Amino acid sequence: xxxxxxxxxxxxxxxxxxxxxxxxxxxxxxxxxxxxxxxxxxxxxxxxxxxxxxxxxxxxxxxxxxxxxxxxxxxxxxxxxxxxxxxxxxxxxxxxxxxxxxxxxxxxxxxxxxxxxxxxxxxxxxxxxxxxxxxxxxxxxxxxxxxxxxxxxxxxxxxxxxxxxxxxxxxxxxxxxxxxxxxxxxxxxxxxxxxxxxxxxxxxxxxxxxxxxxxxxxxxxxxxxxxxxxxxxxxxxxxxxxxxxxxxxxxxxxxxxxxxxxxxxxxxxxxxxxxxxxxxxxxxxxxxxxxxxxxxxxxxxxxxxxxxxxxxxxxxxxxxxxxxxxxxxxxxxxxxxxxxxxxxxxxxxxxxxxxxxxxxxxxxxxxxxxxxxxxxxxxxxxxxxxxxxxxxxxxxxxxxxxxxxxxxxxxxxxxxxxxxxxxxxxxxxxxxxxxxxxxxxxxxxxxxxxxxxxxxxxxxxxxxxxxxxxxxxxxxxxxxxxxxxxxxxxxxxxxxxxxxxxxxxxxxxxxxxxx
Amino acid sequence: xxxxxxxxxxxxxxxxxxxxxxxxxxxxxxxxxxxxxxxxxxxxxxxxxxxxxxxxxxxxxxxxxxxxxxxxxxxxxxxxxxxxxxxxxxxxxxxxxxxxxxxxxxxxxxxxxxxxxxxxxxxxxxxxxxxxxxxxxxxxxxxxxxxxxxxxxxxxxxxxxxxxxxxxxxxxxxxxxxxxx
Numbered sequence: 001x002x003x004x005x006x007x008x009x010x011x012x013x014x015x016x017x018x019x020x021x022x023x024x025x026x027x028x029x030x031x032x033x034x035x036x037x038x039x040x041x042x043x044x045x046x047x048x049x050x051x052x053x054x055x056x057x058x059x060x061x062x063x064x065x066x067x068x069x070x071x072x073x074x075x076x077x078x079x080x081x082x083x084x085x086x087x088x089x090x091x092x093x094x095x096x097x098x099x100x101x102x103x104x105x106x107x108x109x110x111x112x113x114x115x116x117x118x119x120x121x122x123x124x125x126x127x128x129x130x131x132x133x134x135x136x137x138x139x140x141x142x143x144x145x146x147x148x149x150x151x152x153x154x155x156x157x158x159x160x161x162x163x164x165x166x167x168x169x170x171x172x173x174x175x176x177x178x179x180x181x182x183x184x185x186x187x188x189x190x191x192x193x194x195x196x197x198x199x200x201x202x203x204x205x206x207x208x209x210x211x212x213x214x215x216x217x218x219x220x221x222x223x224x225x226x227x228x229x230x231x232x233x234x235x236x237x238x239x240x241x242x243x244x245x246x247x248x249x250x251x252x253x254x255x256x257x258x259x260x261x262x263x264x265x266x267x268x269x270x271x272x273x274x275x276x277x278x279x280x281x282x283x284x285x286x287x288x289x290x291x292x293x294x295x296x297x298x299x300x301x302x303x304x305x306x307x308x309x310x311x312x313x314x315x316x317x318x319x320x321x322x323x324x325x326x327x328x329x330x331x332x333x334x335x336x337x338x339x340x341x342x343x344x345x346x347x348x349x350x351x352x353x354x355x356x357x358x359x360x361x362x363x364x365x366x367x368x369x370x371x372x373x374x375x376x377x378x379x380x381x382x383x384x385x386x387x388x389x390x391x392x393x394x395x396x397x398x399x400x401x402x403x404x405x406x407x408x409x410x411x412x413x414x415x416x417x418x419x420x421x422x423x424x425x426x427x428x429x430x431x432x433x434x435x436x437x438x439x440x441x442x443x444x445x446x447x448x449x450x451x452x453x454x455x456x457x458x459x460x461x462x463x464x465x466x467x468x469x470x471x472x473x474x475x476x477x478x479x480x481x482x483x484x485x486x487x488x489x490x491x492x493x494x495x496x497x498x499x500x501x502x503x504x505x506x507x508x509x510x511x512x513x514x515x
Numbered sequence: 516x517x518x519x520x521x522x523x524x525x526x527x528x529x530x531x532x533x534x535x536x537x538x539x540x541x542x543x544x545x546x547x548x549x550x551x552x553x554x555x556x557x558x559x560x561x562x563x564x565x566x567x568x569x570x571x572x573x574x575x576x577x578x579x580x581x582x583x584x585x586x587x588x589x590x591x592x593x594x595x596x597x598x599x600x601x602x603x604x605x606x607x608x609x610x611x612x613x614x615x616x617x618x619x620x621x622x623x624x625x626x627x628x629x630x631x632x633x634x635x636x637x638x639x640x641x642x643x644x645x646x647x648x649x650x651x652x653x654x655x656x657x658x659x660x661x662x663x664x665x666x667x668x669x670x671x672x673x674x675x676x677x678x679x680x681x682x683x684x685x686x687x688x689x690x691x692x693x694x695x696x
Contacts, residue, residue, distance in 0.1 A: 162603035232671030
């Protein structure tokens, strides 16, 4: 289980054992869970004033009175209110603030109010009433007029009164006029509440233009959250392509919310993402790479591998490839660049490390050498086991010696000492053993440094890492052996920078003076 | 007998002509209706009005209630819609009543500075996020029930909760870390 999968459970009741196990191992996820729990606890602890017991008696009386008033006057007040409005000449006040010229209104021959006046008066009642039955009755009166007069509702959507704006949107959704979607887009502005209501209505309408309007809102930094929320109202097959198309331009917080939605619609999201990536430039591809990885979009791998060659976008490409959780991708990456392959293994974790160890013994010498070289970054008993095998193979012998020398520890040094006798690369082995930094190897290094097959430079380098109190006496003793005298003398001169003759007595005198 | 079964019995009795069954439903759910109204609208008098409007609508609709969902869910949906309408009629988010003790029938509560900020931040959330957060965190509804109440989908409810939490973290920022170390 990865962090992404685990965090999807943050909002759920109870978590499975594997999520709990992941949380116990991953401090980041544990922190995310704890943050959410603490925020929830704070929200739950918000006090709500509780009415005293006596309050409820009064509450029941007031409710009873309202029920009786309503039973007595049902139906009468609506007509009365309309009559008063007409009498007061308020119809003009109720006219909408128009954002485009409304269609012409046919005047009736009768002296009564015009259809537009009737429509707007009825709408005013509609916007004021909460009663479901009354609203239904008003809707029945508004519907036939609304087919023609709906543009006047657009002005009401722009009303500062949220109730009026909301009612206009409810009515527009009910009327389902195709052209209204484009007109609603013109109502989007600075106010978040209006944008949310308008975009929600656009989604509820679910007409051919709806995805386009939502897509443009998703590209607007101030409207992304509302647009995402509205998209979730659309049927997923229509919402997913819109979100995927805008994904690269989403702000990080909106991207997290989009991720949650797209993961819930994974099959649709994969299809939309594949199409989007086919036509994407490198910058867009880089933005989509992590999503492609998380959705396990395997067909994205070739494009991401190509993207990994680009210096600017290689990090995003590697991130996406690693999230695909396919260790077999390591081979083409090794073929491409060791640094990319290394980043891949570091992100992809255990399965990729296992694959790396397999590739260290690959038949292709280039791949095997590159893999062995990378093993230095992942020391451990398994790596040493592989290096023991790779150092015995001609194609990876030299690079394995180098890598073993970069791994601290007695086991690496012992492997090197074990192959010393049979290897022609004695200088490299001596250097590598010296770099292993194992004090117990000092006597072996002293012996090996005096052998003629080991270069003087290599011998000097490794002996410089051994304490002089051990090295100098051993080299002075070497001056007394015929086969090692000249080697011991040369190393002594270079190490101590003293120009004494190849005489053990002369060097012993000097050494005693040094204390 | 569970609470929901009890509600259904009362609804059936009301549908059979027993008007007192509705009084029992009111008595059973009025505290919940007031509390949720208060949380959604932030004001004592508006909360009472909204909860009573919801009961009035429920009374009208009960003869047609078809038991397709628990009464409590159906009633919550009505209440939420009433509260939404009332909020729309307000020009800006309601002020939180710090001292509702002006009404002697309501016991006063004291809020810490952080709780006042948190409450105000919740009231300023976009409508769907606020409703989802309140229904999920404060009223403990699961996502499918929230979707049913708000007329949306489970995924949309999840997304709205995620956005609400993010917005609260951003708004409260350092206060959050201080208040919840």
